[in-house]
Amino acid sequence: MADFVQTLITTLEIGSLYALIALGYTMVYGILKFINFAHSDIVVLGAWISFTLSSWILPAIGLDPHNPATPPPFWVGGVILVASMVACGLVGFLIERLAYRPLRNAPRLNVLITAIGVSLLLQNVGQLDFVFGPSPQKMPALLPNWSVFSFSFPSSGGTHEISIGLVDVILFVTSAVLMLGLEYLVFRTKLGTAMRAVSYSPTTAALMGIPVDRVVSFTFVLGSALAAAAGFLYAMKYPGLNQPAHTIWVLLGLKAFVAAVIGGIGNVRGAVVGGFVIAFVEQFGAYYVSSNYRDVYVFALLIVILLVQPNGLLGSPVRDKV
Amino acid sequence: MKNSHPAAGATRRPQTLPTASGLRAPWFSFGPYLVGIALAAALYVTLPAAIGPYYSRIVIDCGIAMILAVSLNIVSGMTGQFSIGHAGFMALGGYTAGMITYYGSLLWWGTAARHGGFLGAGDWFFVVACVVGGLVAAAAGYLVGLPSLRLRGDYLAIVTLGFGEILRVVLQQTDKVMDDAAAVRASALADWWPPPVGGAVGFDGLPKYTNLFWVGAFLTVTVVAAYRIKQSSIGRAMLAVREDEVAAQAMGVDIAKTKVRAFVLAALFAGMAGGLFAHEPGLIISPKDAGFQRSFEYLIMTVLGGRGSISGVMLAAVILTALPEFLRDFEQYRLIVYALLLIGMMLLRPQGLFGIHEIWQILGRRGKTAQESEA
Amino acid sequence: MVPGESTAELLRAENLCLSFGGLKAVQNFSFGLPLGALYGLIGPNGAGKTTVFNLLTGVYRPDSGEIRLAGESLVGRKPHEITAAGIARTFQNIRLFPDLSVLDNVCLAGQLRASQRLAGTVLRTTHHRQEEAAVRARCLELLGLFDLRERAEMLATSLSYGHQRHLEIVRALATEPKVLLLDEPAAGLNFREKHALAQSIRDLRDRFGVAILLIDHDMKLVM
Numbered sequence: 063m064a065d066f067v068q069t070l071i072t073t074l075e076i077g078s079l080y081a082l083i084a085l086g087y088t089m090v091y092g093i094l095k096f097i098n099f100a101h102s103d104i105v106v107l108g109a110w111i112s113f114t115l116s117s118w119i120l121p122a123i124g125l126d127p128h129n130p131a132t133p134p135p136f137w138v139g140g141v142i143l144v145a146s147m148v149a150c151g152l153v154g155f156l157i158e159r160l161a162y163r164p165l166r167n168a169p170r171l172n173v174l175i176t177a178i179g180v181s182l183l184l185q186n187v188g189q190l191d192f193v194f195g196p197s198p199q200k201m202p203a204l205l206p207n208w209s210v211f212s213f214s215f216p217s218s219g220g221t222h223e224i225s226i227g228l229v230d231v232i233l234f235v236t237s238a239v240l241m242l243g244l245e246y247l248v249f250r251t252k253l254g255t256a257m258r259a260v261s262y263s264p265t266t267a268a269l270m271g272i273p274v275d276r277v278v279s280f281t282f283v284l285g286s287a288l289a290a291a292a293g294f295l296y297a298m299k300y301p302g303l304n305q306p307a308h309t310i311w312v313l314l315g316l317k318a319f320v321a322a323v324i325g326g327i328g329n330v331r332g333a334v335v336g337g338f339v340i341a342f343v344e345q346f347g348a349y350y351v352s353s354n355y356r357d358v359y360v361f362a363l364l365i366v367i368l369l370v371q372p373n374g375l376l377g378s379p380v381r382d383k384v
Numbered sequence: 385m386k387n388s389h390p391a392a393g394a395t396r397r398p399q400t401l402p403t404a405s406g407l408r409a410p411w412f413s414f415g416p417y418l419v420g421i422a423l424a425a426a427l428y429v430t431l432p433a434a435i436g437p438y439y440s441r442i443v444i445d446c447g448i449a450m451i452l453a454v455s456l457n458i459v460s461g462m463t464g465q466f467s468i469g470h471a472g473f474m475a476l477g478g479y480t481a482g483m484i485t486y487y488g489s490l491l492w493w494g495t496a497a498r499h500g501g502f503l504g505a506g507d508w509f510f511v512v513a514c515v516v517g518g519l520v521a522a523a524a525g526y527l528v529g530l531p532s533l534r535l536r537g538d539y540l541a542i543v544t545l546g547f548g549e550i551l552r553v554v555l556q557q558t559d560k561v562m563d564d565a566a567a568v569r570a571s572a573l574a575d576w577w578p579p580p581v582g583g584a585v586g587f588d589g590l591p592k593y594t595n596l597f598w599v600g601a602f603l604t605v606t607v608v609a610a611y612r613i614k615q616s617s618i619g620r621a622m623l624a625v626r627e628d629e630v631a632a633q634a635m636g637v638d639i640a641k642t643k644v645r646a647f648v649l650a651a652l653f654a655g656m657a658g659g660l661f662a663h664e665p666g667l668i669i670s671p672k673d674a675g676f677q678r679s680f681e682y683l684i685m686t687v688l689g690g691r692g693s694i695s696g697v698m699l700a701a702v703i704l705t706a707l708p709e710f711l712r713d714f715e716q717y718r719l720i721v722y723a724l725l726l727i728g729m730m731l732l733r734p735q736g737l738f739g740i741h742e743i744w745q746i747l748g749r750r751g752k753t754a755q756e757s758e759a
Numbered sequence: 760m761v762p763g764e765s766t767a768e769l770l771r772a773e774n775l776c777l778s779f780g781g782l783k784a785v786q787n788f789s790f791g792l793p794l795g796a797l798y799g800l801i802g803p804n805g806a807g808k809t810t811v812f813n814l815l816t817g818v819y820r821p822d823s824g825e826i827r828l829a830g831e832s833l834v835g836r837k838p839h840e841i842t843a844a845g846i847a848r849t850f851q852n853i854r855l856f857p858d859l860s861v862l863d864n865v866c867l868a869g870q871l872r873a874s875q876r877l878a879g880t881v882l883r884t885t886h887h888r889q890e891e892a893a894v895r896a897r898c899l900e901l902l903g904l905f906d907l908r909e910r911a912e913m914l915a916t917s918l919s920y921g922h923q924r925h926l927e928i929v930r931a932l933a934t935e936p937k938v939l940l941l942d943e944p945a946a947g948l949n950f951r952e953k954h955a956l957a958q959s960i961r962d963l964r965d966r967f968g969v970a971i972l973l974i975d976h977d978m979k980l981v982m
Contacts, residue, residue, distance in 0.1 A: 097538040164731055171466055171537050172734045175687060178468070179726030182680070186719040316549075319542070354557050361546040368539055369531055413883040609881045616880045616891060617870040624856050624867050631854040634816055636842040636871035636934050645877070692858070740858045 064215035064222035065349065073338070073345045075230060075299065078237035081337030082292040083318030085244060085330060086285030092261035092328035093281050096170055099177035100157060101289060102315015103184035104150050108290030109297040110194045111146045113201050120202060133206040142204070143236070143294050147287040154286025155279055163275070201301035205229050233295045240291055241334055244284070248330050257281060261328060292318075313357055317344065320364040326374030335375060416608045424600020428502075431596055440596065441666065446705045447599035448660050451606045453685040453701035454694055455653035458610055460683075461691040461736075462619065463646035464626030465532050466541045468679050469548030470654055475674035476524055476551065477517035477655025478662035479581050482590045482669060484513035489591055490565045498591045510593035514602070514659030521655025522648045529647030533640045548674050555671035556584045563589060586670030587662065594663040602660060606653045610694050613649070622646055623692065623740070684722050687729055690736030695743040700736075769794045769970050770846070770938050775814055775824035784810045785821070792938060797964050797971045808974045809851055812940050816848050817841040828938065843871060845937035849927040849944060851974075855915040861926060862911040865898040869933035901929050905959070921952050925959075932967065939963070941973040953977065 325332025
């Protein structure tokens with residue numbers, strides 16, 4: 063029972079993160095109809111920028127950046143989060159402007175290849191010595207190690223304690239705030255309507271006076287900012303920062319992509335749903351079946367969904383006009 | 385000019401098709417194959433002594449890379465099906481071939497070392513193993529090709545990526561290699577799943593049969609076959625599917641069959657190359673050779689060389705395999721250069737260096753450009 | 760009854776219906792195309808003419824209704840099967856294969872009935888050589904219909920607009936069709952070219968005995 067609850071909690075946490083990342087994929091796909099391969103690298107970038115910032119800020123307030131003796135004040139985490147989101151938003155803007163916009167009318171395959179190139183560029187530039195370096199680092203704890211809720215479960219050999227720490231709560235709350243904020247933006251503001259209009263038909267939207275280029279740029283900025291937030295939150299929860307070549311991060315992004323597809327790519331609410339579905343499959347599959355094949359479940363699910371219901375759970379079919 | 389009289393139920397009889405039966409071929413059809421193999425033999429005999437083992441190894445690597453680039457070109461360049469899991473086929477073929485030679489050698493000859501000399505029993509066993517590896521990979525190619533019938537470019541790319549990654553994870557969970565002949569003989573069926581191919585460490589201990597001759601021979605077969613396919617109806621159908629599926633269908637091309645066929649062929653050659661790869665001296669095939677990192681290496685060869693150009697991707701394969709060897713000091717920048725190259729090519733010259741044309745066609749065309757375009 | 764027509768109906772469409780979501784593109788459309796006929800399909804933009812072509816060639820499956828070619832039902836068959844059965848078409852917006860030569864564009868259609876065996880291709884057997892040569896020869900002849908023979912090796916997109924339109928027709932003809940669907944074959948041509956094309960189309964009908972259904976806005980051409 064205890065394990066079930068623990069798995070459930072982890073599912074909700076990881077699901078939130080997948081959802082945040084998936085939103086970026088889905089918004090870009092909705093607007094430009096292509097899969098931004100480089101998106102998962104923005105997540106990584108967000109995490110590394112957070113780390114770098116914390117290694118600058120912590121000493122400035124007199125704390126050891128690698129192992130702060132006391133947790134820093136709360137505003138440090140907030141500042142790093144916002145700064146990281148802004149920085150990644152900027153990177154997203156630049157990528158769209160320099161690499162994708164010139165190819166707006168090119169065959170989709172070309173843009174896809176470019177996206178792969180951008181992804182590789184981000185990964186490998188990040189590993190250069192004068193950027194982040196190839197060695198793994200550990201994210202310092204920016205939050206005190208408090209336990210907010212605590213459950214006890216009887217089990218063989220005494221009671222089993224499951225605690226939900228401050229980190230977990232902050233993770234939930236921040237994700238929820240961001241997702242709700244996005245929901246509000248997309249469905250209740252003029253800008254959101256513009257985004258949805260462009261995703262239906264860029265030419266019509268342009269004829270209606272919508273500045274398509276600016277909407278596209280904004281979408282990229284938004285998606286990248288969310289990705290950065292996800293990266294920061296993940297680093298808070300799982301502080302071991304490895305370079306992308308060492309699996310965890312790339313898989314994080316890839317699974318989020320699967321989440322976006324499952325929810326119906328292009329569909330904002332679907333991305334959130336998909337995030338939790340994927341987290342569920344992954345966590346419960348790993349726990350109850352075998353954790354060695356954790357990644358396989360997610361990919362296998364993707365392939366099944368693409369073959370059976372390619373428009374995802376909330377998507378709708380579109381026909382090719384001849 | 386044909387004339388048909390309109391008649392009820394007008395059955396248009398197709399042109400009289402040739403009557404020559406089955407596989408009879410004029411002797412000169414085999415010419416290119418024989419020439420290639422002879423060249424391979426000549427290189428095998430002369431080159432290692434001339435340039436030494438280090439450079440010979442690079443030549444072998446280039447040869448294998450060329451086979452993989454040409455095979456990827458069939459499905460990606462010619463048929464336009466974006467496949468970024470190609471290394472998966474290679475790894476599958478390599479591991480299969482390895483299992484056959486390794487455990488076969490243990491069972492028959494008691495040891496996993498090379499058996500017999502050049503063109504001896506061991507060599508032919510190795511060739512058979514590579515072919516079987518290719519066939520297994522081809523079967524996988526069929527399975528991976530099926531989604532291509534329903535999925536567009538980016539989705540198909542993801543599925544192919546998923547194939548490679550799934551294979552990588554599965555290979556990582558495999559058992560240790562059995563190194564005792566007696567143990568192999570005594571083993572039960574259950575011991576063989578997961579296959580004992582070494583897990584994350586890789587499949588070590590394979591008899592190293594790969595040499596310049598075999599690489600050259602397989603390369604010859606691949607290139608001649610690919611070129612002939614390109615110049616024929618099958619190739620035309622593939623190119624049409626790449627250019628415009630709807631129009632191709634309207635002209636009678638069975639696009640499903642064409643796409644799947646492309647995947648199967650590409651996987652077949654990749655699998656055989658995998659066999660060569662696994663048995664290369666000084667190299668241990670491991671699960672990461674099925675993953676995206678390696679698939680990417682072949683992808684960039686096809687992007688650089690030209691979408692559809694066989695000689696173009698061969699040239700790109702040589703450049704991208706040999707150059708890094710000579711620029712080892714800059715290894716940490718290699719992938720960055722590749723990434724920039726990829727982006728740059730897409731922005732500036734998306735059709736690759738040679739586009740759909742072969743290198744000699746480009747050179748010949750230089751003189752003809754004046755007459756080409758019409759007012 | 761116009762000379763050249765017979766009473767037998769080669770192509771018959773019955774109550775075709777197709778909707779895209781809420782939009783009823785085609786509603787209860789029926790017609791019959793006799794052997795040797797040259798019919799026009801007219802209507803304003805957006806009426807659904809090209810959609811009818813797409814239904815006839817299998818690109819879309821009708822929600823209801825029947826399509827019969829020489830008695831055989833074509834509904835639900837794949838486009839390439841329908842082409843093999845004998846319906847060929849051209850496109851409203853020219854859809855030639857840009858990276859292929861003029862001749863290759865036609866051969867692609869002309870190889871429809873060739874066996875295309877892999878073994879034969881890889882070994883270049885006699886059978887394969889003969890087939891390829893036969894297809895090539897026939898397609899070259901067809902190119903001659905519109906004076907495109909000398910341009911056989913040029914890239915299809917390097918042809919002038921008028922020639923590209925002709926090439927599309929030749930390509931469709933190469934599939935040895937019983938029925939030829941021409942979607943705005945004269946769009947973008949000047950007066951003289953249209954007149955010549957109209958004559959050519961009549962010639963095609965007489966020479967190959969193919970029934971032709973054409974879409975165009977220009978009433979004079981249709982007449």
